[in-house]
Amino acid sequence: MSLDFCKRIPKVELHAHLNGSISEETIKKLAMKKNPELYKDWRMSVDKGKVGTIDNVFQIFKLIHQISDNTEAIYTIAYDVIHEFSADNVKYLELRSTPRDAPSMGMTKISYIEAILKAIEDCHKEKLDIVVKLLLAIDRRNDLSIAKETVDLAERYSKLSGGTVVGVDLSGDPSVGDARTLVPVLRDAKCRGLKLALHLAEVPAVDETEEMLKIIPDRIGHGTCLHPDAGGSQGLVDTVLQHRIPLELCLTSNMTCETVSHVDNHHFKYWYDQGLPCAICTDDKGVFSTSLSEEYCLVAETFGLTRNDIWTLSYNSIDLIFAEEAVKQDLRSKWNSVKSYELNSE
Numbered sequence: 001m002s003l004d005f006c007k008r009i010p011k012v013e014l015h016a017h018l019n020g021s022i023s024e025e026t027i028k029k030l031a032m033k034k035n036p037e038l039y040k041d042w043r044m045s046v047d048k049g050k051v052g053t054i055d056n057v058f059q060i061f062k063l064i065h066q067i068s069d070n071t072e073a074i075y076t077i078a079y080d081v082i083h084e085f086s087a088d089n090v091k092y093l094e095l096r097s098t099p100r101d102a103p104s105m106g107m108t109k110i111s112y113i114e115a116i117l118k119a120i121e122d123c124h125k126e127k128l129d130i131v132v133k134l135l136l137a138i139d140r141r142n143d144l145s146i147a148k149e150t151v152d153l154a155e156r157y158s159k160l161s162g163g164t165v166v167g168v169d170l171s172g173d174p175s176v177g178d179a180r181t182l183v184p185v186l187r188d189a190k191c192r193g194l195k196l197a198l199h200l201a202e203v204p205a206v207d208e209t210e211e212m213l214k215i216i217p218d219r220i221g222h223g224t225c226l227h228p229d230a231g232g233s234q235g236l237v238d239t240v241l242q243h244r245i246p247l248e249l250c251l252t253s254n255m256t257c258e259t260v261s262h263v264d265n266h267h268f269k270y271w272y273d274q275g276l277p278c279a280i281c282t283d284d285k286g287v288f289s290t291s292l293s294e295e296y297c298l299v300a301e302t303f304g305l306t307r308n309d310i311w312t313l314s315y316n317s318i319d320l321i322f323a324e325e326a327v328k329q330d331l332r333s334k335w336n337s338v339k340s341y342e343l344n345s346e
């Protein structure tokens with residue numbers, strides 16, 4: 001499978017953490033303004049293949065958050081990240097980010113969210129050929145009151161943004177906290193009409209995952225350890241299949257975090273063969289030095305998928321987006337208008 005083909009086809013990105021998606025250029029630009037040492041530290045941490053283990057990855061987020069501690073930086077990051085995904089032929093992007101405040105820098109959670117929304121709006125005004133939506137993330141280390149505040153903000157900004165904010169993500173270091181404490185807030189978010197994308201079973205956690213699946217999230221992030229062979233259980237597999245809960249799969253991320261031993265063993269294969277809806281995603285394209293095209297190419301090469309399979313994978317991801325039906329229809333037309341050309345060209 002040529003990378004060129006994967007670059008050319010239109011794509012949907014459904015699992016991209018804003019601060020993990022920052023490119024080297026943007027990090028450099030922001031760090032130079034603040035403290036050039038931060039750029040050097042970042043450079044040393046993310047050299048491809050060196051990141052290793054999930055603990056190291058979460059150290060890198062701490063470093064990035066030092067750089068993105070002001071609203072101007074958040075705007076720049078969102079603006080640049082949207083342009084970068086667009087340059088990779090991503091036509092629909094769902095960003096997710098954890099609202100943060102930094103009182104000493106004058107950043108509030110409100111100004112944080114508004115900076116991202118402004119970047120989305122500015123890209124739209126430029127007529128960039130990409131639809132962008134936003135999920136507000138709850139860090140699993142947070143307590144119930146912070147989670148509730150995030151849900152309130154998501155509901156408020158879903159209205160104020162005219163539907164750009166579409167839901168809530170649950171993420172954060174999977175070895176920290178117990179997501180079960182957040183169940184009432186997540187259920188409430190669902191009742192309020194917000195979509196739920198939950199990181200589940202990124203590491204083995206059968207009891208927690210069982211409880212979280214009772215919410216029936218709209219999508220699952222990773223789901224690496226759902227299967228009994230990966231530290232999950234048949235019950236988890238059955239529930240996911242019964243409700244056909246789509247998975248957001250991020251191969252390079254899982255390899256780098258060492259939650260999957262070898263790419264050949266990636267759970268994509270199992271779920272794809274079961275016919276479960278799966279979206280290929282980047283997770284943190286900056287931290288993992290990847291792009292959505294590279295992820296598609298990796299899936300194709302690892303599991304022997306044809307051009308047609310890859311096209312279908314990309315096309316079917318449209319069904320999984322959290323936007324209204326009219327957006328889905330527009331995207332399907334866009335895909336169909338280039339399909340025969342892309343599938344038949346060299």
Ligand SMILES: CNc1ncnc2c1ncn2[C@@H]1O[C@H](COP(=O)(O)O)[C@@H](O)[C@H]1O
Nearest residue numbers: 017018019020061096097098137171172173
């Ligand atoms: C590698 N797998 C992962 N698993 C779980 N959570 C992850 C993650 N990658 C990123 N995040 C979550 O996203 C935050 C950074 O973006 P934002 O500051 O929110 O834009 C991280 O701090 C973490 O909470």
